[in-house]
Amino acid sequence: MDKRKSATKKIAVCGVFAALCMVILWVGGMTLLDLSVLVVCALMTMLLVVETGEKMTWVYAAATSTLALLLLPSKLYAIEYILFAAVYPILKLHFERLPPLLAWPVKISCLDSMLLLSVVLGQYVFMAGEDYFALSWITVGVGTLFFILFDVTLSLCISLYIVKLRKKLKIGRRG
Numbered sequence: 001m002d003k004r005k006s007a008t009k010k011i012a013v014c015g016v017f018a019a020l021c022m023v024i025l026w027v028g029g030m031t032l033l034d035l036s037v038l039v040v041c042a043l044m045t046m047l048l049v050v051e052t053g054e055k056m057t058w059v060y061a062a063a064t065s066t067l068a069l070l071l072l073p074s075k076l077y078a079i080e081y082i083l084f085a086a087v088y089p090i091l092k093l094h095f096e097r098l099p100p101l102l103a104w105p106v107k108i109s110c111l112d113s114m115l116l117l118s119v120v121l122g123q124y125v126f127m128a129g130e131d132y133f134a135l136s137w138i139t140v141g142v143g144t145l146f147f148i149l150f151d152v153t154l155s156l157c158i159s160l161y162i163v164k165l166r167k168k169l170k171i172g173r174r175g
Contacts, residue, residue, distance in 0.1 A: 010052040014060040017044055021064050022071065029077050039150060041085035046158045049093055051171070061086040076122050083114040089154065096155075111147040112140065 021041050028037025041064075048057045065086050068078035091110060095103050119139075 010056045014056055017048055018064050022067055029072050029074055038085045042089045043157055045089040046154055057090055076126055079121055115143050
């Protein structure tokens with residue numbers, strides 16, 4: 001009975017986070033805050049990894065990704081959400097287990113692959129045009145710098161949550 005109650009609680013938490021994520025994405029897609037909103041959504045994904053485990057977070061990522069593709073007016077924004085705020089925070093869990101000298105090249109190659117996929121989908125699937133998405137060394141360089149900042153910020157925020165906030169909020173260990 002206790003396992004069923006724990007699973008129900010995890011599903012409820014994921015459902016609340018999914019609804020909140022969709023509202024945040026909708027508002028962010030209508031403003032100039034779209035990249036900032038993706039960081040907030042990525043942090044939400046990381047919190048779910050901590051509180052519900054990887055398996056439930058994949059379910060959350062699949063549900064919110066599907067909803068983003070169906071409900072958001074900009075499909076390119078939905079793709080950015082899927083790659084950088086739904087999938088990457090879960091993959092980060094595995095990358096962090098690698099030695100740091102190996103983890104960073106793996107993270108950056110993951111970013112470059114996601115960036116390339118975004119550009120290809122933007123140009124050839126969603127027909128955004130070459131002016132909208134131009135893959136250049138500048139794009140890759142700025143994207144890599146932004147990504148490093150994004151990754152470090154996610155790590156610092158989740159560490160702060162685990163070490164300080166979780167105890168103050170009296171949130172129990174995941175079961």
